[in-house]
Amino acid sequence: MTNRWIGLTVDCVDVERVAGFWGALLDCPRLPARPGWVYLGRPDSPQPRLNFQPVTAAHHGKVRLHLDVGVDDIDQGIAQVMELGGTFTGERHDYDEGVVVVMADPEGHEFCLVQYY
Numbered sequence: 001m002t003n004r005w006i007g008l009t010v011d012c013v014d015v016e017r018v019a020g021f022w023g024a025l026l027d028c029p030r031l032p033a034r035p036g037w038v039y040l041g042r043p044d045s046p047q048p049r050l051n052f053q054p055v056t057a058a059h060h061g062k063v064r065l066h067l068d069v070g071v072d073d074i075d076q077g078i079a080q081v082m083e084l085g086g087t088f089t090g091e092r093h094d095y096d097e098g099v100v101v102v103m104a105d106p107e108g109h110e111f112c113l114v115q116y117y
Contacts, residue, residue, distance in 0.1 A: 007041075007049040008067070011059060012107055019052040021084050021105050025069065026050075058107060067111040074099050074115040081113065 012018040019038035023030065028040040028050065041049035071077030078088055081103045089110065091102035098116035105111065 005048050007039075007051050009051040009053050010109060011055040012052050013055060013058050014107065015052045015054045017085070018105055018107050018109070019050075021086060022050055022052075024084050025081065025086075063110065066109070068100075068114050069111060071113050071115050074101055074113060077101070077113040077115070078103070 010018065010022075015036065015038050019030070019040060022028065023038075023040050026040070029042060031039040031041060031043065031049070033039040033051075036054045038052040039049055040052075041047060069077070078101060082088065085106040087104045087108075089102040089104055093100045096117075098114060101113045103111055103113055
């Protein structure tokens with residue numbers, strides 16, 4: 001038996017808004033989905049699919065799993081996230097091999113923008 005990672009599901013109060021943010025940020029098309037859900041990805045892609053699942057209440061507190069999004073230019077990446085409705089948390093880490101900035105999507109799901117040098 002071979003196990004493989006096929007997707008990541010994000011709980012959202014406003015599925016359309018959050019999925020729209022991630023679709024624009026990652027340039028991922030929508031796939032057919034269950035009613036109320038949004039699936040993002042490409043059917044022929046080796047990348048896991050992103051699933052957006054409707055929930056009735058927003059989550060509060062730190063989530064222990066997050067996405068890392070690679071960017072060519074950290075400042076342009078931050079600007080793009082903010083233009084799409086995301087926020088900068090104020091957390092930035094500079095390392096010899098690059099920089100990591102903690103951002104949040106429109107519902108506050110944290111993720112990292114990563115630029116390697």
